[in-house]
Amino acid sequence: MNKSKEQLLNKRYKAEQRFRLYGLSAIFMALLFLTIFIFKIFSTGYSAFQKTWLIVPVTFDAELMMLEQNPSNEDLQDADYYDIALKSMADLDPNANEDQENELKRMVSYFFEKEIKNELINNPGLIGKTKEVYLTASDDLDQVFKGNYPRDLPEDQRRVSDYQLKIFDQLVAKGKVESKFNISFFTYADSREPELAGIASSFMGSIFSILVCLMIAFPVAVLAAIYLEEFAPKNRFTDFIEVNINNLAAVPSIVFGLLGLGVLLAIFHLPRSTPLVGGITLSLMTLPTIIIAARASLKAVPPSIREAALAMGASRMQTTMHHTVPLSMPGTLSGTIIGLAQALGETAPLILIGMVAFVNTIPGSPMDPAASLPVQIYIWAESAERGFVEKVSACIMVLLGFLIIMNLFAQIIRHKFEKKWS
Amino acid sequence: MKKNGVKMIKIKAKNVDVFYGKKQALYNIGLDIEENQVTALIGPSGCGKSTFLRCLNRMNDVIDICSVKGEILINDFNINDKSCDVVRLREKIGMVFQKPNPFPKTVYENISYGPTIHGMAQSKQEMDEIVETSLKKAALWEEVKDRLHEPGTGLSGGQQQRLCIARAISVRPEVILMDEPCSALDPIATAQIEELIDELKKEHTIIIVTHSMAQAARVSQNTGFFHLGHLIEHGSTDKIFKNPDNTKTQDYITGRFG
Numbered sequence: 001m002n003k004s005k006e007q008l009l010n011k012r013y014k015a016e017q018r019f020r021l022y023g024l025s026a027i028f029m030a031l032l033f034l035t036i037f038i039f040k041i042f043s044t045g046y047s048a049f050q051k052t053w054l055i056v057p058v059t060f061d062a063e064l065m066m067l068e069q070n071p072s073n074e075d076l077q078d079a080d081y082y083d084i085a086l087k088s089m090a091d092l093d094p095n096a097n098e099d100q101e102n103e104l105k106r107m108v109s110y111f112f113e114k115e116i117k118n119e120l121i122n123n124p125g126l127i128g129k130t131k132e133v134y135l136t137a138s139d140d141l142d143q144v145f146k147g148n149y150p151r152d153l154p155e156d157q158r159r160v161s162d163y164q165l166k167i168f169d170q171l172v173a174k175g176k177v178e179s180k181f182n183i184s185f186f187t188y189a190d191s192r193e194p195e196l197a198g199i200a201s202s203f204m205g206s207i208f209s210i211l212v213c214l215m216i217a218f219p220v221a222v223l224a225a226i227y228l229e230e231f232a233p234k235n236r237f238t239d240f241i242e243v244n245i246n247n248l249a250a251v252p253s254i255v256f257g258l259l260g261l262g263v264l265l266a267i268f269h270l271p272r273s274t275p276l277v278g279g280i281t282l283s284l285m286t287l288p289t290i291i292i293a294a295r296a297s298l299k300a301v302p303p304s305i306r307e308a309a310l311a312m313g314a315s316r317m318q319t320t321m322h323h324t325v326p327l328s329m330p331g332t333l334s335g336t337i338i339g340l341a342q343a344l345g346e347t348a349p350l351i352l353i354g355m356v357a358f359v360n361t362i363p364g365s366p367m368d369p370a371a372s373l374p375v376q377i378y379i380w381a382e383s384a385e386r387g388f389v390e391k392v393s394a395c396i397m398v399l400l401g402f403l404i405i406m407n408l409f410a411q412i413i414r415h416k417f418e419k420k421w422s
Numbered sequence: 423m424k425k426n427g428v429k430m431i432k433i434k435a436k437n438v439d440v441f442y443g444k445k446q447a448l449y450n451i452g453l454d455i456e457e458n459q460v461t462a463l464i465g466p467s468g469c470g471k472s473t474f475l476r477c478l479n480r481m482n483d484v485i486d487i488c489s490v491k492g493e494i495l496i497n498d499f500n501i502n503d504k505s506c507d508v509v510r511l512r513e514k515i516g517m518v519f520q521k522p523n524p525f526p527k528t529v530y531e532n533i534s535y536g537p538t539i540h541g542m543a544q545s546k547q548e549m550d551e552i553v554e555t556s557l558k559k560a561a562l563w564e565e566v567k568d569r570l571h572e573p574g575t576g577l578s579g580g581q582q583q584r585l586c587i588a589r590a591i592s593v594r595p596e597v598i599l600m601d602e603p604c605s606a607l608d609p610i611a612t613a614q615i616e617e618l619i620d621e622l623k624k625e626h627t628i629i630i631v632t633h634s635m636a637q638a639a640r641v642s643q644n645t646g647f648f649h650l651g652h653l654i655e656h657g658s659t660d661k662i663f664k665n666p667d668n669t670k671t672q673d674y675i676t677g678r679f680g
Binding site: 233234302304305306307308309310311312313314315318322323327 | 479481484486509510511512513516517519521523524525526535536539540586589590593
């Protein structure tokens with residue numbers, strides 16, 4: 001081999017090495033960004049899964065509760081808990097003046113009255129006795145306890161007063177502040193108070209929306225795809241339809257929101273802010289995605305299978321239903337899941353049809369007002385309270401978890417089908 | 423086959439023209455096909471022999487731009503007539519393709535598919551019987567009887583092609599069309615299929631398209647030679663190979679072109 005030829009060969013090897021390096025560094029970059037993103041979300045959000053409780057001694061004084069002797073369950077329900085609740089907070093500092101008593105009351109959430117009530121209803125024998133009750137700490141103290149609160153700011157720039165901090169520190173020193181797993185984040189609906197805000201409403205809203213979306217988009221899209229791919233004659237009209245389906249897939253989602261607003265709400269008067277309307281709007285958006293995926297996987301079925309079935313005397317419908325469609329199902333399903341995952345993360349169209357409204361009830365059906373997870377993220381992200389910062393990240397974690405489970409599910413279905421058909 | 427010295431004609435093609443869009447693929451084809459004999463269609467690539475074969479069970483219907491003109495009489499019934507039901511036609515005329523194309527299902531399901539859609543078996547037992555006889559006729563039974571419920575796509579190429587033949591004969595067709603059935607197979611598998619063809623012609627009329635002149639000479643009794651969409655010559659295989667009338671046939675047979 002002469003020298004120039006050897007040089008040329010070396011050059012080619014070097015070029016390949018360089019190319020591999022570029023590829024590796026691209027993958028490394030992608031992984032790096034992903035890691036940073038996940039780290040940021042987790043480091044901000046993990047504390048939302050903990051909730052701070054103040055342990056406060058409550059004296060269940062029958063007189064203050066306006067209870068008579070041997071109260072029935074109903075009496076307990078109707079009793080007045082406000083006074084004993086207020087008193088137990090005020091008792092934290094026996095020397096407190098009226099303003100300070102007010103500040104003491106604001107150290108817990110406004111649910112404190114209800115929490116005391118539940119304690120008594122669960123254990124009626126407490127009347128006349130004193131018991132330490134777990135009360136949800138206010139969002140600011142929650143953040144103080146988690147170390148997310150800048151205590152060194154001047155007092156007039158803080159929402160927590162020096163007095164509150166002093167009492168709180170005393171409680172901490174006495175071991176009367178506890179952190180527990182935040183169940184209410186999953187069981188409560190949204191609230192203006194970060195310590196009481198949960199994702200139950202938006203989670204159910206998302207599930208209902210996705211179900212409505214799936215039930216409308218999947219059958220319509222699959223039928224459309226089968227017709228276009230297997231039965232429709234190839235002419236200008238079907239070409240026109242094909243072009244428009246592709247165009248539809250590229251339409252910005254907010255436009256579908258306007259459509260939902262203008263048609264579903266304004267003309268058909270469907271209930272505003274509901275997963276029903278949200279799901280229908282999302283299904284319009286998901287349709288082209290599923291149609292394109294289903295057509296692609298129908299196209300991928302080898303024509304020899306169709307010919308084999310036709311030559312056996314199967315009708316076109318039998319050929320399609322017995323052979324082509326089952327073979328295309330794995331691809332169609334994964335396309336559907338991708339479409340649904342897209343719909344699950346969609347915010348703009350839902351905002352337009354009113355799913356951004358403040359909903360503090362948990363929807364029981366697609367006809368009840370609800371938010372959805374991404375909209376919940378949006379609502380919390382624009383709220384001023386410091387307590388919502390961790391909630392936003394926590395909600396993102398739930399949304400991502402939801403997506404991962406969906407994709408996993410799709411993979412499992414796919415795997416099963418593919419095993420069966422090959 | 424001759425009855426009282428008269429050739430029994432199964433299929434009679436008259437003035438068949440085929441167009442793909444504006445392009446004409448077949449010109450005025452007239453060909454008689456004898457019952458219970460093997461007829462080979464030979465010719466260079468693109469000469470229209472496969473197109474003609476696909477006319478016989480109207481597989482060209484599937485291609486949008488393809489149109490067929492002329493008469494094709496099978497049992498004296500014109501299959502290009504509007505009254506002809508394609509599904510029943512294809513039940514009577516089976517087809518085996520160039521590349522083995524078993525359904526991605528089990529061996530059993532591959533065979534039972536045709537009888538099922540045509541309602542040929544009343545019970546599981548009858549179906550089992552059909553599957554067994556079909557596989558036996560295709561000389562595949564011994565090899566797959568223990569793996570009937572395994573995927574048909576897991577068989578070897580030659581076995582797959584015999585599976586396709588078994589599938590075709592499962593509905594007891596009168597005619598079997600074979601479109602280069604051995605072109606994707608090795609010589610041993612090819613020999614097995616050729617033997618099979620010889621066996622099958624007792625019960626079925628067979629038309630085979632082949633690239634291999636040796637194969638045509640081995641398996642067929644009659645041969646038709648196609649060139650550029652024209653049927654140049656047809657007659658008994660002996661005559662075509664030994665003493666053709668047309669010089670083009672002569673040239674092709676002796677390997678001067680094609």
